[in-house]
Amino acid sequence: MSLQPSAFGYQLDAKTSVATITLNRPERLNALTFEVYKELRDTFQSLATEPGVRAIVITGAGRAFCSGGDVEDIIGVLLGKPIKELHEFTILTCNLILAMRRCPRPIVAAVNGTAAGAGAVIAAACDIRVAAESAKIAFLFTKVGLSGADMGAAWLLPRIVGYGHATEMLLTGDFVDAKRAYEIGLYNRVVPQAQVLSEARAIAEQLARGPAAALGVTKQALEAEAALDFEAALAYEAEMQARLMQSPNFREAHEAFRAKRDPKFI
Secondary structure (H helix, E strand, C coil): CCCCCCCEEEEEECCCCEEEEEECCHHHCCCECHHHHHHHHHHHHHHCCCCCCCEEEEEECCCEEECCECHHHHHHHHCCCCHHHHHHHHHHHHHHHHHHHHCCCCEEEEECCEEECHHHHHHHHCCEEEEECCCCEECHHHHHCCCCCCCCHHHHHHHHHCHHHHHHHHHHCCCECHHHHHHCCCCCEEECHHHHHHHHHHHHHHHHCCCHHHHHHHHHHHHHHHHCCHHHHHHHHHHHHHHHCCCHHHHHHHHHHHHCCCCCCC
């Protein structure tokens, strides 16, 4: 997997099966460039099937998680572009989020600092968010004259914090501090700055020890059932659960219980 070390770093801990992606432009608050969007999209697509990867952590270097698209390298360049090129770019940004949501591996965000614009959506696209006490967040698209519905934010955010909170955040584009973000359910945990990455990795390691196929089905169900009525959702769950009952992990859980040991899932 070829990545740009100047843009972000990727590291796999073979012992824990946790892959860590670190956005690495601290001098620019880890702002995204066209190239980083593409590399992140490709990385999440690859991690979906990468051997040895069972969970993923994404974080930022320095004092920010991600400040969104780079003002000069992206926003300045987009001004005056024809609609076709603008649409190609917005499709690219959406495909990054799609790759994250389609990835069957659990993704944990270690929000070490400010998350704004695209950075806020990347955090929202993760399955679990651990944030520093200093980690304010804003979906600030309306602040630059764009729709708050960007990169799937209008689909993701209401499902995390509810329609009312999502509406306020997407319309105003205002920053929300970590305490408030935790209160409305946007952050799962808020911890001191020094503990963010270790806490996120601990969660990822726990998930990496879990049954990979079952976790992937759970992620898939959370999205699929949002578009189903209750009866259809029950039918969907019944079918998927029956299939998982044929998996080695189901048998391993039973054998581990009888032997009074921890299960070793695949």
